[in-house]
Amino acid sequence: MNSYSIKDLEQLSGIKAHTLRIWEQRYNIIAPKRTDTNIRTYDDQDLKLVLNISLLKDNGYKISEIAKFSIEDMSREVLKISARPLNYSDQIQALTLCMIDLDEEGFEKIITANIQQFGFENMVVNIIYPFMSRIGLLWVTGSIGSAQEHFITNLIRQKLVAAINEQSNKSSSAGKTFLLFLPEGEFHEISLLFANYLIRVRSNKVIYLGQNLPFDDLLFIYKTKQPDYIFTAFTSVPANHQVQPFVNRMGKCFPKSQLLLTGYQVIGQDIVLPDNAVIINQITDLTRIISR
Structure with a gap:
């Protein structure tokens, strides 16, 4: 299981570190582990939780409302959002979650839905390219490992090769x-x-x-x-x-x-x-x- 710092969570989710600390203290919505020197650390489940909160928040849910959800409630609400067309930033968040989870099936669903909605070229320009920029940043800062980077990059490569073969x-x-x-x-x-x-x-x-x-x-x-x-x-x-x-x-x-x-x-x-x-x-x- 991977271990993340609060700065890693900020890079991956777009939620500022001080906001995460407020959520922890005010709503008890996330409970990080602590090192011997009292530094916060987070695992994969914490990261997925923060990414889901970010998705809900970007789609109109208040943090006070999200804090009352059980894990099952939150998953149900995220699935409702995922079932409808998402904006570009939400799609990038969803792909980030697939990368962290090594979720090929989720990746396929997201890419297929976006090709149908936007067309292949627009999907790559507006979703894949910004997502690849995020991967580059996360790789440089050490927020993701090489396995995750290779996993998602190879899936993207497969989609591009298939599209090229059609042409x-x-x-x-x-x-x-x-x-x-x-x-x-x-x-x-x-x-x-x-x-x-x-x-x-x-x-x-x-x-x-x-x-x-x-x-x-x-x-x-x-x-x-x-x-x-x-x-x-x-x-x-x-x-x-x-x-x-x-x-x-x-x-x-x-x-x-x-x-x-x-x-x-x-x-x-x-x-x-x-x-x-x-x-x-x-x-x-x-x-x-x-x-x-």
């Missing part, structure tokens, strides 16, 4: 050619997969080289295929001091392609771009280019 035979001979890759040592593939889907659904052609690609292999494919665009994401590699030389090398080696760059290592950084490169700050930047 695989729909590319147009009149469309542009996009080469997609991740640099050697880079394995964060979600943004690359979603770009693959977006490009295909707009009747363009994709050469998908995936993650961890050596630069010499990229250069060989470029000379063979001469793509109109090259798209890549810098999430964790190259290291900060190596990003600018890597971008410079791309500009020099691929002069006939438009370079589309995204990821934490380039967005908001002082990167000097070659004339044939642009930074993709948001999904709308990419969709505008691929829809021309």
